[in-house]
Amino acid sequence: MNDLNEGAHDKCAPEPCPVRLEFDDLSHVVELTDSDGVADALATVLPAWGIRQGGPARQLEVPTTIIQGDGDRYSFRSWWSQKPMTRLGLAGATCGAVADLVQAYLDARPGVFGLHCGAVRVGGQLIAFTGTYRAGKTTLVTRLGLEPGCELFCDDVLPIVPQGAVALGIQPRLRLPLPGAVSGVFKDYVNDNLTIFDHRYGYVDLPSQAQFGTTAPLSALILLSRQQGERARFHKLETSEAAAHLIRQNIADPGEVEDHYDQVAALAQGMTCLTLVYSDIEEAVALVCDAFGEGAAPRITDLGPPLDLLARLEESEPADLDCVFGQSEGVVERIIGADTFLWQMDGRNFFSLNPVGGAIWALLEDPASGADIASALHDVFPDAPIEMIRSDLSTLLGQMRARGLVECHDG
Structure with missing residues (x-):
């Protein structure tokens, strides 16, 4: 160019x-x-x-x-x-x-659903992979896209319209260097096929990538849970929990609330919903290919019980409100509908905040102590007990700090 x-x-x-x-x-x-x-x-x-x-x-x-x-x-x-x-x-x-x-x-497309996920068509079935913070979705879907009969749709955002999910034809981007646990063969492929790269990130050319505008019905949602030392295995994912993750991972304007919930419910009910626990990426790739590589329905012989990953997602050490907090660098704020989305470039993670959470984020533009923020919130919500405000604020700041969105300053 x-x-x-x-x-x-x-x-x-x-x-x-x-x-x-x-x-x-x-x-x-x-x-x-x-x-x-x-x-x-x-x-x-x-x-x-x-x-x-x-x-x-x-x-x-x-x-x-x-x-x-x-x-x-x-x-x-x-x-x-x-x-x-x-x-x-x-x-x-x-x-x-x-x-x-x-x-x-x-x-530019009102009504579209923008699912923050990686997606690969495996044996004719389009699977969306999403998950908790640092679940490894980009590395997994890029590696899966190299398997015979697999076609990468996206590694980050999948638009979903009534006609199906849409590939945007964007090369996958990996964080460099690759984790030490990935195979030598995969490392060699990535190193030989980097197109745009620097000291932290690299885009990869995949010959099997779906072209811009390719559409396909979404067949499955797989929630990733990377757990050190655990064998790769599937667990049942309840439709209600799948819907909750879809709501959390939508980065498009949801529009009318009732219509949005109807859209999410229809998506969740029309898909196979699973949790994939894994540690070794090659084991995970083999498991997905064995389950979805042939036939119209997945073949899963060992399906574990549901796991409560939403609760795990919320777990973090509460913040000390005596600390002075400020916004971390490398975080971009976006207002989508009534909510604030924080986009973290380092891990390409989205963190959604309701209007009150968005107001707290705005207060952190200039470093402030948790105690001062709690007092400011109590001035706005005088009927709310100050201890409840402090407790909720401590939880939120703890979650944001754990994800690298805010930093604790010396003062």
């Missing part, structure tokens, strides 16, 4: 001239300054998104992602954030732009 940037600096010398990238069917622009490499990277990881160089900035405001280059480092400012992320590598800056473009894709 060097032609997108050809002559740009000459026309605007001595000041660098921003290059505005536009995309088919999206009202969203990526504005690049001294970032020719990012333009080429986006063309590589988004091969069918109709990327083209746009004209001068319009008078009407268009949602814009801004990336500024400085040597081999970049600053990235999301359209949904007031603060830039700085000193990113090439793959990190590309990842930020891709995340904004996927969100713009969802926003």
